[in-house]
Amino acid sequence: MLHDEVVNRIRAILLDGEIPPGARIPERELCERLEISRTPLREALKVLAAEGLVQLLPHRGSRAAKLTDKDMRDLFEVCQGLEALAGELACERISDAEIDAIAAAHADMVQHYRERDLIQYYRGNRAIHEAIVTAAGNPVLAGLYASVTARIRRARYVTPMTAQRWALAVKEHEAILNALQRRDGVGLSHILRAHLRHKREEVLQAGFAETEGSEPTLRIA
Amino acid sequence: MLHDEVVNRIRAILLDGEIPPGARIPERELCERLEISRTPLREALKVLAAEGLVQLLPHRGSRAAKLTDKDMRDLFEVCQGLEALAGELACERISDAEIDAIAAAHADMVQHYRERDLIQYYRGNRAIHEAIVTAAGNPVLAGLYASVTARIRRARYVTPMTAQRWALAVKEHEAILNALQRRDGVGLSHILRAHLRHKREEVLQAGFAETEGSEPTLRIA
DNA sequence: AAGTTCGATTTTGCATTCAAATTGAGCTCA
């Protein structure tokens, strides 16, 4: 198995919450499961620690990182900045075909909203945000975005929404699509910021921070 | 020696250009120099590869990463976004004492400008940009900023400037300080963006990308 | 003389091994 693949498998295990935030990462067990020895496993853990997904405690092993309220706020704040930038750049560079694809994804997502299928809604939602970042045509930006969103994925895409908030989110997404179609970079960046600010408020209000004893049990499907 | 320390030492070696972009990283030699074995060295190299400073070639070892023109453009673009965000946040959160400290650093830098001491000027310049990011009070942002700026440090702080461009940069820095003192977040973010855009143009014009010349690219028949 | 092929050498990537640190069970003693 390739190094990057090891990193990705462990990342997936952490993002799925299979090893919940704060839990010790059982080296031996993971080694057996991935059929590798401790050396490449530990290399992967150091990489994930640098990414912020794993916390290394000297001589005490590694744990799945826990996010405090402050961490969550900081991450959302940066995510806002990155998406706003991506939106602006995307408007300069996106092709008509890409816009059409996003419009289709949007229609799809709205359909899931009508059916009140939250899981599928979130899946489509995420695809749209990622498509915008991709359309920005900046791999460095895409990389940082991936790393930041990975850390807040569970909070962002698992938090349940009130009917009201959900309706607002859909409205915002219509504005997002509209701005993209008009290639209004400044407008898009503002909408994206507001959209994420609302999401952040939602998440923090839901008390999704991962520091207190009981853990949220919802999983990404 | 602690893991992070190993990473930092190697990072410093790369940033100093002691191992120039594109050059092979001699494992054995570095091991002897740092007085560690290959295991912790290789862990550090994987981390630096994830950061983008090192390029890993399967079964062919690691090289100091080279930046293409496109990489440089992308990195500056993201840096603009991060600094703009930092500027906005800093204006909301910065204390009077922090502003005073930056004002002092600014005066210092201007003095170096008057003396045409480019090295000291750049040192002060960097301190100011970093102080603004710190004042944003967002460690996640600070971390990403550090990682992005590390990769363009040599280009950003080594490129020689024409008298004209230097004068413009100083003018821009006056505007930066002014916006900070007025706590004009939006204004500051615009100035920072323009400032970095100019720097990027300068760097790209100077042909600072690290791809041409020394190293032939691999060709596969 | 240029290019190709084959084999020795070096280097890489991973498994294993080993010392040091931590944990935890059992014991002592107030």
Next chain:
DNA sequence: TGAGCTCAATTTGAATGCAAAATCGAACTT
């Protein structure tokens, strides 16, 4: 009873060993 101590067992972090891959160079072919 329970707080503190002791020492074995586990776990971590790093060095070493080993197989596979790549590189280098000499011999060979054309």
